[in-house]
Amino acid sequence: MELHVWGSYKDGVISNFDPECLAAIYYIMFTETDVKVVPSSNSFNYKLPYLKKNDGEAISGYESIVAYLEKENGGKLDNWLSNEQFLLNNGLKVFIMDKIHSLTQYVLFLNKENYEQYTRGLFKKLLPFPMQYNAPLVYRDDAVKRCSNVGLNLDTGMLLGGVGYEDSTIEELLESEKKLKNTPNLTRLHSQKQQEKLNELLLRKNSINNMHCIHLAESYYNRILEFSRENNRNDDFSLFIFGEQLSSSDLLFFAQLNCQTLDVLPNNFMKIYLNFKFPNLIAKLEKFNNEFVNFKNLNIELPKDKDYPSLFNYIKTCL
């Protein structure tokens, strides 16, 4: 079986911006399942990560991959959960994919600095010409959709319900931006001034969004940490949400955290905030990374010709 993830098709380095891919790799590391990891970056037919079974059939998405492998393995990861915990584990995974994933998407794709200086450029290394242009846009579209669902997009989500903001400063901001854009330019000096004002507005908009993101993060992480504390008899330092052992939602949670706090990000507001507000969480993350994450033991294989993310293969999938 092959697990296809985002990564460099040339030298086989796995990239770490997609939490679902990371979580699927963690699963294979932890359970030592006999699966080849192929950093093909080929998301033409199936969304990454996907598991290619020996009969050629593919299963896409962390949730489905884990469900399938657990059945094959006889439940190496989640078997110890009681019925109620199984239910809660499912709810937790939904919560992580719904809410915390949109924070990750915000940090990587909607935050202007991070997107323009880091994430967009990343695809250049992952995909050959001319495929690298479309992929980040698709991801960004998805990110916009997700984020406006939790009210994390100033232009659409926040004003139109979702969170139900009735903040006058935001309305003023949008109003003045609209006005500026609609004023015709008289001279070059005038247009220069206008551009300056627009940039300032954009900066303010960005900082409001970042603050809103942090506000959401606080409520989401508080809920998960509180839940974990309840399950661990008020122990703040236990690594696992359900006490005792790892579960599939733990893997997903740590993968999301790893993606949000990448050291290479130019604007690492999330990591700074988490360090300040939830030092225990960062300590847990480091402990998890030290104890469980080891890319050396993985069976990494470069993609074959038919999995190569080229334009030719893309056209073949359309036919």
Added chain:
Amino acid sequence: MASISSSSSSSSSSIWRVPEPIKAVFDTFPLKTYSANKKSDLTLFPQNTTNKFELIKKDQDQSQFSSQGNFQLGVYNVSKYVKDPNVLIPTDPICLSTLLIINLRNGLLLPKVKFPEGDNGNIKNNNFITILSYHASYDGELPLLIEDNSGKNLQKSIKSTSLINDLNLTRCTDNKEFFKCQVVDSILYDCWVITVLYELSDLQKLKIYTDLLNDKENSMVLDTLTLNDLLASTLITRFSFNIRNENLASYWSNNNLIKNLVYRRSLLAKIEMEKNSIFRKTLEILEIFEQELAKSNFFLEENNKELPSILDCKIAGLVYCILQWCEGSKLYAMINTLPNLKSHCYRCIDKCI
């Protein structure tokens, strides 16, 4: 002169006159002659029609929280309650569970078809459920809560489906209930959506999501046209179904026609996979809920209040709608083998009667 003018008039009439056989044909067509609309224009507005149903207080003193303002809950449609034809119940599971939660919180009863004479006069309550078109909400999603806090300043606030749900979830008693509610709102709701999309007839879909059928003069052609738009704009996006199930959503949404044609073959296979995985998860989850109910009447018995919680209302709403509308479907067959869930849903609804 006279002869010339008469000849010219006769020639013009012979040119412009419609020949008899053609006239006969056009006299018999059009097939239907519409009579004048006798209804007054006021019926266009919900105030005067049967679109509005009053929610009366169970008992003035017992209510947990006194609702000072008035509210209206917009739903797709209502139907008669199976066990009591005098009681009306929303047809959509989310609308139903939202109404149950609001009613239990405010000590209100489900609306009745006709109130007994005496009751109506004494306690004048201004809380209603209203049948709305899905166009009434900006994102096409119902239920919609219109609150009228007409105490000091006349201000109406309109709450969208997702906001209502977020507020309801903040009232969960503990994190366990919260995460179980997440399961109901995602996996079980997804299963309801694919059952509606794939296993219900158009007529049933119309019954659940519009009140057009109540108006018999409307033509069916228009209804089915509405239906597709409705499914695309309301069912697919509610509770982020489109984010969890990308392929299903892209197939059913309106603006991906070309993409759907190009990828049709592989898309259908992927949709099949998504559907199977939803059904597999639903079955596992329903069975666990069934086991939990074997011990007690409601999911959170610790309260000892004998009152359904948010989780109870969510599950009851869904189970009731499956039992009422989805007969013959895969999901109905699943529920039918789970007696505790079945009796639990009636138990919850009966608390509001």
